[in-house]
Structure formats: C-alpha cells, structure tokens
Amino acid sequence: MNAPLTAKDFATDQEVRWCPGCGDYAILKCVQKTMADIEAKPDETVFVSGIGCSSRFPYYMSTYGFHTIHGRAPAFATGLKLANPDLDVWMVTGDGDGLSIGGNHLLHLLRRNINMQVLLFNNEIYGLTKGQYSPTSRPGTRSPSSPKGSIETSVSAGAFALGAGARFIARGIDTDIKHLSETLKAAHHYNGTAFVEIYQNCIVYNADVFKGFTEKAAATDNQLHVQHGKPLLFAKETKGIIFNAKTMQLEVATLGENGISLDDILVHDSRNKAIAQMLIDMPESDYPIALGVLYEDPAEASFDQNFWNNHPTNGKRTGKVADLLRQGSIWQK
Amino acid sequence: MTTIIPKQQSIVVRFAGDSGDGVQLLGSQFAESTALSGADFTTFPDFPAEIRAPVGTTFGVSAFQINLGARRIATSGDAPDVLIAFNPAALKVNLPLLPKGALIILNTDAFNARNFTKANIETDPRETGELDGFQVVEIAISTQTMEAVKDTGLGKKGAEQCKNFWGLGAVLWMFGRERAPIEEWIKTKFANKPDALAGNIAALNAGHAYAETVEISAEIPQFEIGEAPMASGDYRSVTGAYALSLGLAAAGELADKEIIFASYPITPASPLLHHLTKMGDLGVATFQAEDEIAAACAAIGASYGGSIGITSSSGPGIALKTEAIGLAISAELPLVIVNSQRGGPSTGLPTKTEQSDLYQAVYGRNGDAPVPVVSASDPGDCFYAAIEAVRIALRHMTPVFLLTDGYIANASGPWALPDMSKIEPLSTNPVPDGIDLNDGDAVKRAIWKRDEKSFGRPWIAPGEAGFAHRVGGIEKDIRTGDISYDADNHQAMSDMRFAKIDTIADFIPDQTVEQGDENGPLVVVGWGSTHGAIWRAVNQAREEGLNVAQIHLRYMNPLPKNLGKLLAGYDRILLPEMNMGQCATLLRDKLEVDVIPLTKVSGQPFKISEILEQIRANIPGAIQAAE
Structure with a gap:
C-alpha cells in the first residue's frame, strides 16, 4: 500500500508561468490540496482546458492533461467522457474562453449534464492577450480595446449557467483556499456537470476588481457563505437575507432591527431554483456576494451514463460486420 | 407489342415527379428488382434542397435515374432513354435531358390548368409541338390508381399516394420482372398499415396488368436486358453513404477499438450519422454535437480517450473544424474527417455534387499542417476507402481526410460482398512496455x-x-x-x-493503370466519383481503337511514389474533375507535370460523352480518323 498522495504530489516539474501575485497560484494550490484530500488517482484524472491564462492549468497538474483550443474544452471533455466515463474530468476555463468564444459549448455541456467539474476562473478581463475587456467586464471598464470604457452589458456566469440548465452552480474566491476547497469537493461529489465560478484576481490588467468583497476588511460584511438547510446569515451572523413576498425579492435585514429574528431569515435550499436565481442575481452594490453551493439539484443520471445506457449494446461489440453485410437483399452471381 | 434489345445493351430510365410523389421509393424498388434480374446498374437520386417545396412547382421536382445493362455499368447514364413524369413540372424540368426518340410516359391526370400555372407553363406541352420526335405515352395514372385501390379502405389522399407503385407495376412489366419480391417488401414495410399495404399491392398489380393487357400497351415497348457478366460471388446493393458507414464499423472491428462518431447534421453528410447510429452492436457510438466545431473536438476528445474518433461533414462544416484538426496534428492523435463534398462556395448547392474541397483537405489549415487525404471513387469503394483512412490514422497517429461526395453518397449499384477475413487488421501504436515508471x-x-x-x-x-x-x-x-x-x-x-x-x-500501394498501357499519347487521370464516367469513356475510346489509358487516384496526399514516373510515360494528361481544376493544381505542385484540366461545376456528374469528346480531341488524328 502506497502512502497517500499529498498536494505536492500533484505538482509537475514544469515551471509555473503566471504573473507573480496572480490569483491562479492560489487556485492551483487549492486544487492540488483538494486532489490529495479526495484521494484522486493521477492516472485516472484529466484536466482539460481551452486557451487563456487559466487554461495553462493542466501543465501544472501531475495528472493527465489536455490543453486544447480556444473555447472548445467542453467539446473535447465531452468526447473524452464518452470514450471513458470512468475518468475524473476537470475542465478549467476563463471568462473569455468559457463565456465568449466558448459560450455555445459551455451552454451545451451544462444542459447535457456530463459528469465532470468545470472551474471558470473569472477575472473579468482578457489577460493573455494583454488586457482587453471580456464579456464579464463591468460596463465602463477601460481597456486597450475600450479606452473610453466598455459599453457592453456584462454576462453573469452564474445566471448563464442556470439558464443553460446547469444543476450544480457554486462560487468561490481564489485566495479563500479553505472555503474553495470545500466547494470543489462538493462539485466533485455531484454526479453531473458541476459549475464553479472562481473570482480570480488578475493583478496586471484588472487588479482588485473584486476587492469590494475579497479584501479582509470587507470580507465579513460582504460575503455570504451559503449552506444547504442553514439560514442565510453573514456579517458574523448579525445580518441575514429575508424574502419579501410582496416584491418577490431578497432583502438584507439586520437581526434585532425592525423586529427581525432568526426565524425570519431565509433558509437556504440548494434544490430551490428560485432561491439560486435570486442569490446569483444579488447586485454587489447593495448585497453580500453569495458563495458556496448556490444550486444543486441532481438528475437521475448524467449524460455519459445515459449515453451508454441508451446504447443498444452498452458499448460492447456483440455483432460482426460480416453478418450485417448479409442483411437485406443478397443475390448470387 | 415491341420488344427492344438496346444496342448498347443498356438503358437509362428516369422517374420524375413532385417531392411528395414517392419517386425515390419507386426508383429504389426498381433498382432492387434490377439487382435480382442479374443486370448491372447505377442509380442517381436527384432531389431538391427543399423538404416539401410547394406542390407542382419546378423546384419541387424530385427525380431518380437508373442506368441498367447487360454489361458493366459505370455511371447512372448520360441521358434518359425513358422518362416517367408524374406531373407537368417534372416534364418541364427533365425534357431538356432527353435525346430525341426517347420514350416519355406522362400521368395525364396531372396535366391540367392548375398544374400548368404552378409550373409556369403557358400552354399544354402536348399541344405546342415540343414533344415532337419523342415517343409519348399518355396514361391517366392517378385515375387508374384510384380505381385499383377503391376497395382497400384508403381515403382519397392515401389512394392517390399509391400511384408510384402503380407506375412501378407498369415498369416491371416493361422489363419483364417478377412482382413477388416487391410485394414481399411492401408487406414488410407496411406491416402496421394494412390499408396502405393493400393499396400499394393493388396499385402494383393494376399497373402491371394495365401495361400488359390494355390496348395502349401496343405503344409501350418491352425491354430485354440480360444478365451482366460479373465475378461470381454474393452481391448486394449499396449506397456510398451506407458502404462508408460499414467501412468505418469494419475498421473498428479490424482494429478492435470502439468507434465514436461525432457529427452535426448537414446535407449531404447526415446519412452517415443515421446509418452509424444503427450500428451500435458493431462497437459504434454516435454523438450529435451542438455544432461542427464541437463535433470535431468531441471526436478528438474520444481519440485522446482511446477510442477511434471520427467526425463528418460537408465543405462549410469542414471549414469550421479546421482549427481542431490542427490540434490533432499537433497532439499526434488519430482522427478521420469525412467530407461528403457538395457544391460551394458558402452554402452553395447543398444537394448537388462537386469535388471542390480538395484544396481545403490538402492545403487548408493555418501553419504548416500536412494531413493525409484519401478519396473514394464509387459507392462500394467507400467501404475500402474508409478502412484505409482509419488504417492511416491509427498507424501514423494523425488526422486523415476521407473525401466522398454527394453523388457517391446517394448513388448505388451492385456490390460484391467483401470478405472480412481477407482484409488486413489495423495496427495501432500500443503502450510501450519495459519502461521504469518511476523514472x-x-x-x-x-x-x-x-x-x-x-x-x-x-x-x-x-x-x-x-x-x-x-x-x-x-x-x-x-x-x-x-x-x-x-x-x-x-x-x-x-x-x-x-x-x-x-x-x-x-505504406500505400503503387499506382496502377486501370485501362491501357503504361505509356502512350494520352492518359485520363481522375479521382473520386468521376471514376465511372472516366472508365466508360476510356473503355469506349479504346473500343474505337484509340490509344488512351486510365489512372484513377485514391491517395491524394501523399501521392503514390511511382505516380510521377508513371505519368511521365504519357504525352498528355487529361484530368476531368468536378471543380475548377484543383487536382490539376495538386499534380502540378507535387509532380511538376503539365495537366490538361477538364472541369465541370454544374452540380451534375460528368457525362461519358463529355469526357469521350476530350479524349478524341487530345489524341492527334483521332477526330479526323473518326470523321
């Protein structure tokens, strides 16, 4: 019996080439730690990525890895999972790779519900091409391609995933390794496509864009760590989320004020799509950012299971071409 | 009654009608009957791009052509000797194809003012003189059919729909064929629709009886087509799309690997997806991807995962797959990309055939990205070409292009059943052993x-x-x-x-000369689906005493090693192809030979006569001698 693998065992001999201070380092460390925690088998684990800073990830994991082409990682991962559904497949993508050039494939991956994990590193910018605005950039983002500020409405990764039919949606923060690792474990446990959006700080082109809820001083008041079956509390349990049935909206309430007690706080039900939608949509300006598993509604089977269950012979070669050749009308000469 | 034994020992019959008239079914059943008669044949379905074009219009005309003979039949025929037209639009569209003297059978029930308007016909063509010189037989096919099926319980619409089988019955009589096998087929096909079953059999018999007994049959000749000489063995009829699907499944069996076929619907490539989906027990799985790019990527993902990944499309879809193919080259993974070529550029002519994606296959990628290219030359050849493409992909760990086209995909003919035990198994590149896994x-x-x-x-x-x-x-x-x-x-x-x-x-075989000598004044070089027309033209020219040879290419990239030396033995190289001269460019590029291109991009396959004419023109003295 070999000794259990540690996080270090999941590192490769390749020099990591992200910018110093990039959030990707923290995510890499977190994923390597998570791999050790879940006792992943390097020979049966595959990291698949597209193109972009985040997509260099596979080179730094001592598992199997496939660095593919821009936006198409979901399709490669799909083919791989069909060829071998036993593999543990992790896809790494970014906001440009996954939501711009690859938006179509991500949509179909999520609705098909193939059993794998998708980690979308969202830094709201194109890093590898030197700083252009991305589909998640906030309106007004100044960049080399939008010197006066971007005029586009940004896409919400979580809302996109929910709309696409994803049944597992979670969020985490690059540097919050402990919490992110727990989220990744939940994603790994889920049977289907587990979509995890990770707020990742691009120190060069979009530094501190998330500091409103990631900075130490702001974290307590502006992070809502959700847990299934637990009331939606934050700010050291002094504040909570209530549901206003008249306006059909979530509101922030302070316990003890205006007669609000713990009983009034909305209890998180990760199977409830409406709650997930509202948590995802909470604007950062007036609400805490919802983190953790926002939505988890498992289907009976994943696509890869259904694919082979519906295959006439479950993928086995039971017939012979020579026999099929003779089916139908045959004549002799 | 006249019995005609055609001079060329062959005859071309074309069925034409509205998209909803069932002429494809009629044609394919007649082909089935022809197969059983022992004659050789080639079929060519010619249908519109619209699924249900407005009834009675010229753009809604669907046709099925069959060339059958007591000799080797290499093409679906230059021009129809017999046309069965179910409506005025079908006559209007097909009349220009007919040589004078051809037999035209018309469904007179459809020749009315309403249908003339729909087909933009001002005056009944039977009254304008435009049918002069043709042998015209007028039959009220719809009325006859309704009368025949009136006791079967079918409603008016259902009854009228049986007219294709009425037509088939008449044609079976014209060729002296048995009805029993067709009746058996109807019984199986319509087992769950007793009304339609009874109606179609009644119509079939009525059509046959009509042609045989009614007075008018004096005008309907009977044709005598004997058995064609073919190598002894078991035969079946096969379309290119089906043979190609079987070939891919066979390649999987010969390599003992699963086939994962990832594709996105596109004309005329979709039949591959449909056929392979039914071949699950042969170790084949199919995945309908969200787009062409995803189909290519999923196939590569499958290959990366240890299955044989195959993707398929037509020109526009292949263009989208290009970047992914580059990755398969870079990652050194096997992949087969099947291109069922159609008319281009852009959407072009989706249902019409062309060979204009050769540049795309050989040259069309970013970076220096060479890819082997294999082509199929007739429906049955698709089987072997598919195995070859997979063989190269697995042996060399590379993506491989397999070129077919809309003509071969849909055309069919008799096919000698392959002997699987005689096909060499496919070698893969196994996982190395004896490696210190700790190092x-x-x-x-x-x-x-x-x-x-x-x-x-x-x-x-x-x-x-x-x-x-x-x-x-x-x-x-x-x-x-x-x-x-x-x-x-x-x-x-x-x-x-x-x-x-x-x-x-x-690894590939040396190029051989299919007809003629290894040197001489002229060689006709072809590739892909032009094979039949070239074979027949060269054959006929040689019968005329002309010294012409035929070389047909399967391996487009790389070319066979001896090809350059072989071509150097001829004074002239004539290259017919259904594009603006792509293979001609390829040969000039790779072999630095001078080529005379014979190009055609009309959406229709070459006529034998078009090639024959150029053979004569390129042999000094040939035309004068003929005159």
Missing part, C-alpha cells in the same frame, strides 16, 4: 518515442497507469513533450510532421 524522464521519452518508419507515437489514453502526461497545441519538445519555444525544436517538429505524412507513401 519521469524515461516515461516522457517513451510517450513521445515515435515509430522509426511510420512516425506514429504510442497511443496512450488517460487511465493508463504510470503514463500521466500533458499534451496540447503549444509546440512541444520533440523528445519530452514538454512545452518548447526553442527555434531548432520547432524546425525539428515541423520536419517530423512533414516526414510523417511523406512516409505514408512507403
């Missing part, structure tokens, strides 16, 4: 140690213990597979990628 560097080198002859690297899929490694589209070190931006390494990798494709020429 990381040794493992890397083993993963990227390419075969000395084929340059194929070991096919190591995730799940293989001890060989976990990373691969991607960034240039990699030739020995370790690690990312490398080193200048000399990129040169070495590029050299290796070219050497790999060039070396395929060492």
Whole structure:
C-alpha cells in the first residue's frame, strides 16, 4: 500500500508561468490540496482546458492533461467522457474562453449534464492577450480595446449557467483556499456537470476588481457563505437575507432591527431554483456576494451514463460486420 | 407489342415527379428488382434542397435515374432513354435531358390548368409541338390508381399516394420482372398499415396488368436486358453513404477499438450519422454535437480517450473544424474527417455534387499542417476507402481526410460482398512496455518515442497507469513533450510532421493503370466519383481503337511514389474533375507535370460523352480518323 498522495504530489516539474501575485497560484494550490484530500488517482484524472491564462492549468497538474483550443474544452471533455466515463474530468476555463468564444459549448455541456467539474476562473478581463475587456467586464471598464470604457452589458456566469440548465452552480474566491476547497469537493461529489465560478484576481490588467468583497476588511460584511438547510446569515451572523413576498425579492435585514429574528431569515435550499436565481442575481452594490453551493439539484443520471445506457449494446461489440453485410437483399452471381 | 434489345445493351430510365410523389421509393424498388434480374446498374437520386417545396412547382421536382445493362455499368447514364413524369413540372424540368426518340410516359391526370400555372407553363406541352420526335405515352395514372385501390379502405389522399407503385407495376412489366419480391417488401414495410399495404399491392398489380393487357400497351415497348457478366460471388446493393458507414464499423472491428462518431447534421453528410447510429452492436457510438466545431473536438476528445474518433461533414462544416484538426496534428492523435463534398462556395448547392474541397483537405489549415487525404471513387469503394483512412490514422497517429461526395453518397449499384477475413487488421501504436515508471524522464521519452518508419507515437489514453502526461497545441519538445519555444525544436517538429505524412507513401500501394498501357499519347487521370464516367469513356475510346489509358487516384496526399514516373510515360494528361481544376493544381505542385484540366461545376456528374469528346480531341488524328 502506497502512502497517500499529498498536494505536492500533484505538482509537475514544469515551471509555473503566471504573473507573480496572480490569483491562479492560489487556485492551483487549492486544487492540488483538494486532489490529495479526495484521494484522486493521477492516472485516472484529466484536466482539460481551452486557451487563456487559466487554461495553462493542466501543465501544472501531475495528472493527465489536455490543453486544447480556444473555447472548445467542453467539446473535447465531452468526447473524452464518452470514450471513458470512468475518468475524473476537470475542465478549467476563463471568462473569455468559457463565456465568449466558448459560450455555445459551455451552454451545451451544462444542459447535457456530463459528469465532470468545470472551474471558470473569472477575472473579468482578457489577460493573455494583454488586457482587453471580456464579456464579464463591468460596463465602463477601460481597456486597450475600450479606452473610453466598455459599453457592453456584462454576462453573469452564474445566471448563464442556470439558464443553460446547469444543476450544480457554486462560487468561490481564489485566495479563500479553505472555503474553495470545500466547494470543489462538493462539485466533485455531484454526479453531473458541476459549475464553479472562481473570482480570480488578475493583478496586471484588472487588479482588485473584486476587492469590494475579497479584501479582509470587507470580507465579513460582504460575503455570504451559503449552506444547504442553514439560514442565510453573514456579517458574523448579525445580518441575514429575508424574502419579501410582496416584491418577490431578497432583502438584507439586520437581526434585532425592525423586529427581525432568526426565524425570519431565509433558509437556504440548494434544490430551490428560485432561491439560486435570486442569490446569483444579488447586485454587489447593495448585497453580500453569495458563495458556496448556490444550486444543486441532481438528475437521475448524467449524460455519459445515459449515453451508454441508451446504447443498444452498452458499448460492447456483440455483432460482426460480416453478418450485417448479409442483411437485406443478397443475390448470387 | 415491341420488344427492344438496346444496342448498347443498356438503358437509362428516369422517374420524375413532385417531392411528395414517392419517386425515390419507386426508383429504389426498381433498382432492387434490377439487382435480382442479374443486370448491372447505377442509380442517381436527384432531389431538391427543399423538404416539401410547394406542390407542382419546378423546384419541387424530385427525380431518380437508373442506368441498367447487360454489361458493366459505370455511371447512372448520360441521358434518359425513358422518362416517367408524374406531373407537368417534372416534364418541364427533365425534357431538356432527353435525346430525341426517347420514350416519355406522362400521368395525364396531372396535366391540367392548375398544374400548368404552378409550373409556369403557358400552354399544354402536348399541344405546342415540343414533344415532337419523342415517343409519348399518355396514361391517366392517378385515375387508374384510384380505381385499383377503391376497395382497400384508403381515403382519397392515401389512394392517390399509391400511384408510384402503380407506375412501378407498369415498369416491371416493361422489363419483364417478377412482382413477388416487391410485394414481399411492401408487406414488410407496411406491416402496421394494412390499408396502405393493400393499396400499394393493388396499385402494383393494376399497373402491371394495365401495361400488359390494355390496348395502349401496343405503344409501350418491352425491354430485354440480360444478365451482366460479373465475378461470381454474393452481391448486394449499396449506397456510398451506407458502404462508408460499414467501412468505418469494419475498421473498428479490424482494429478492435470502439468507434465514436461525432457529427452535426448537414446535407449531404447526415446519412452517415443515421446509418452509424444503427450500428451500435458493431462497437459504434454516435454523438450529435451542438455544432461542427464541437463535433470535431468531441471526436478528438474520444481519440485522446482511446477510442477511434471520427467526425463528418460537408465543405462549410469542414471549414469550421479546421482549427481542431490542427490540434490533432499537433497532439499526434488519430482522427478521420469525412467530407461528403457538395457544391460551394458558402452554402452553395447543398444537394448537388462537386469535388471542390480538395484544396481545403490538402492545403487548408493555418501553419504548416500536412494531413493525409484519401478519396473514394464509387459507392462500394467507400467501404475500402474508409478502412484505409482509419488504417492511416491509427498507424501514423494523425488526422486523415476521407473525401466522398454527394453523388457517391446517394448513388448505388451492385456490390460484391467483401470478405472480412481477407482484409488486413489495423495496427495501432500500443503502450510501450519495459519502461521504469518511476523514472519521469524515461516515461516522457517513451510517450513521445515515435515509430522509426511510420512516425506514429504510442497511443496512450488517460487511465493508463504510470503514463500521466500533458499534451496540447503549444509546440512541444520533440523528445519530452514538454512545452518548447526553442527555434531548432520547432524546425525539428515541423520536419517530423512533414516526414510523417511523406512516409505514408512507403505504406500505400503503387499506382496502377486501370485501362491501357503504361505509356502512350494520352492518359485520363481522375479521382473520386468521376471514376465511372472516366472508365466508360476510356473503355469506349479504346473500343474505337484509340490509344488512351486510365489512372484513377485514391491517395491524394501523399501521392503514390511511382505516380510521377508513371505519368511521365504519357504525352498528355487529361484530368476531368468536378471543380475548377484543383487536382490539376495538386499534380502540378507535387509532380511538376503539365495537366490538361477538364472541369465541370454544374452540380451534375460528368457525362461519358463529355469526357469521350476530350479524349478524341487530345489524341492527334483521332477526330479526323473518326470523321
């Protein structure tokens, strides 16, 4: 019996080439730690990525890895999972790779519900091409391609995933390794496509864009760590989320004020799509950012299971071409 | 009653009607009957791009042509000798194809003012003189059919729909054929629809009886087509699309690997997806992807995972797959890309045939990205071409293009059943053994140690213990597979990628001369679906005493090693192809030979006469001698 693998065992001999201070380092460390925690088998684990800073990830994991082409990682991962559904497949993508050039494939991956994990590193910018605005950039983002500020409405990764039919949606923060690792474990446990959006700080082109809820001083008041079956509390349990049935909206309430007690706080039900939608949509300006598993509604089977269950012979070669050749009308000469 | 034994021992029959008239079914059943008669044949369905075009219009005309004979039949025929037209639009569209003297059978029930308007016909063509010189037989097919099926319980619409079988009955009589096999087929096909079953059989018999007994039959000749000489053995009828699907499944069996076929619907490639979906028990699985790019990527993902990944499309879809093909080259993974070519550019002519994606296959990628290209030359050949494409992909660990086209995909003819036991199994590049799995560097080198002859690297899929490694589209070190931006390494990798494709020429057979001598005044070189027309034209020219040879290519890239030397033996090279001269460019590029292109992009296959004419024109003195 070999000794259990540690996080270090999941590192490769390749020099990591992200910018110093990039959030990707923290995510890499977190994923390597998570791999050790879940006792992943390097020979049966595959990291698949597209193109972009985040997509260099596979080179730094001592598992199997496939660095593919821009936006198409979901399709490669799909083919791989069909060829071998036993593999543990992790896809790494970014906001440009996954939501711009690859938006179509991500949509179909999520609705098909193939059993794998998708980690979308969202830094709201194109890093590898030197700083252009991305589909998640906030309106007004100044960049080399939008010197006066971007005029586009940004896409919400979580809302996109929910709309696409994803049944597992979670969020985490690059540097919050402990919490992110727990989220990744939940994603790994889920049977289907587990979509995890990770707020990742691009120190060069979009530094501190998330500091409103990631900075130490702001974290307590502006992070809502959700847990299934637990009331939606934050700010050291002094504040909570209530549901206003008249306006059909979530509101922030302070316990003890205006007669609000713990009983009034909305209890998180990760199977409830409406709650997930509202948590995802909470604007950062007036609400805490919802983190953790926002939505988890498992289907009976994943696509890869259904694919082979519906295959006439479950993928086995039971017939012979020579026999099929003779089916139908045959004549002799 | 007249019995005609055609001079050429062959006859071309064309069925034409509205999209909803069932002429494709009529044609395919007549082909089935022809097969059983022992005659050789080639069929060509010619249908519109619209699924249900407005009834009665010229653009809604669907046709099915069959050339049958007591000799080898290589094409679906230059011009129909017999046309069965179910409505005025069908007559209008097809009349220009007919030589004077042809027999035209018209469904007079459809010749009314309403249908003339729909077909933009001002005056009944039977009254304008435009049918002069043709042998015209007018039959009220719809009325006859309604009368025949009135006791079967079918409603008016259902009854009228039986008229294709009425027509088939009449044609079966014209060719002296048995009705029993068709009746059996109807019984199986309509087992769950007793009304339609009874109606179609009644119509079939009525059509046959009508042609045989009614007075008018004096006008309907009977044709006598004997059995064609063919090698002894078992035969079946097969379309190119079906043969290609069988070939892919056979390749999987011969390699003992699963086939994962990932595709996105596109005309005329979709039949492959449909056929392969029904071949699950042969170790085939199909995946309908969200788009062309995803189909290519999923196929590559499947190959990466250890299955044989195949993707398929037509020109516009192939264009979208291009970047992914580059990754398969870079990652050294097997992949077969089937291109069922159609008329282009852009959407072009989706249901019409062309060979205009040869440049795309041989040259069309970013970077120096060579890919082997194999082409299929007739429906049955698709089976063997598919096996060859997979064989090259697995042996050399490379994507391979397999070119077919809309004509071969839909055309059919008799096919001698292949003997699977005589086809050489496919070799793969197995996981290396004897490697110290604790020695990381040794493992890397083993993963990227390419075969000395084929340059194929070991096919190591995730799940293989001890060989976990990373691969991607960034240039990699030739020995370790690690990312490398080193200048000399990129040169070495590029050299290796070219050497790999060039070396395929060492594995493929030498080019042979199909007809004629290995030198002389003229050779006709072709590739793909022009094979039949070229074969017949060369055959006929040789019967006329002309010294012409035929060479037909299967391997487009690399070309067979002896091809340059072989072509040097001829004074002139004539190259008919259904594009603006792409193979001509290829031969000039690779072999520096002078080629006379004979190009055609009308959406229709070559006529034998078009090629024959150019053969005569390119043999000094041939035309004068003929005159």
